[in-house]
């Protein structure tokens with residue numbers, strides 16, 4: 587299986603009804619996959635370095651799924667990050683009342699929006715931080731260019747943690763059977779790696795504009811990390 591080029595195929599979680607038992611199980615699997623990939627650790631370390639003591643006030647997560655990754659980040663960044671307003675966008679309404687209550691307990695105001703992120707940014711949006719975890723790889727270059735332009739029009743900082751298109755990540759995705767992930771998760775994990783990113787593929791799709799500083803690299807064993815930040819906010823510190 588060549589990883590030289592991106593290869594897109596439909597992911598099962600995107601076509602199953604949100605309440606299908608296989609989809610529900612796969613979303614629980616995703617929480618474990620995020621732990622195995624070290625997504626929270628990678629995001630937390632880089633967000634702390636980017637924002638320092640000045641927490642973002644308004645955060646948008648695209649393709650937020652059940653909101654559990656954002657919640658675990660909110661918990662680990664508390665109490666420094668409090669009073670945050672967050673918008674969680676996904677085309678499936680799968681954030682549970684318990685998750686929303688947990689955000690409230692941390693002092694976060696969270697709005698869940700059920701929408702297609704490819705059109706959501708066509709209206710004017712504004713955020714200190716836009717985040718994406720395991721989402722950008724769903725889209726072809728044309729859709730990505732449009733989505734990233736919309737995000738660049740809205741955000742001071744954009745951070746994305748995506749599957750890295752590498753032999754190690756492919757081996758990791760095939761090994762998910764060992765931790766009991768279901769057939770949906772196993773299919774989507776392999777598909778995600780094949781549609782993932784390497785080199786400076788996301789930077790090449792970001793709007794060419796010198797107000798942005800871009801960073802793109804592997805992080806951990808399986809993750810491809812992309813960060814864009816506006817240079818007109820010099821208070822933002824360098825990432826670790």
Ligand SMILES: C[S@@+](CC[C@H](N)C(=O)[O-])C[C@H]1O[C@@H](n2cnc3c(N)ncnc32)[C@H](O)[C@@H]1O
Nearest residue numbers: 616649650651655676677678701702703719720
């Ligand atoms: C692999 S899951 C990751 C979910 C979440 N970020 C996490 O880490 O658990 C990808 C998510 O993107 C959402 N998604 C895919 N395409 C989308 C679109 N065009 N608009 C909105 N959400 C989308 C899916 O519904 C799904 O929840």
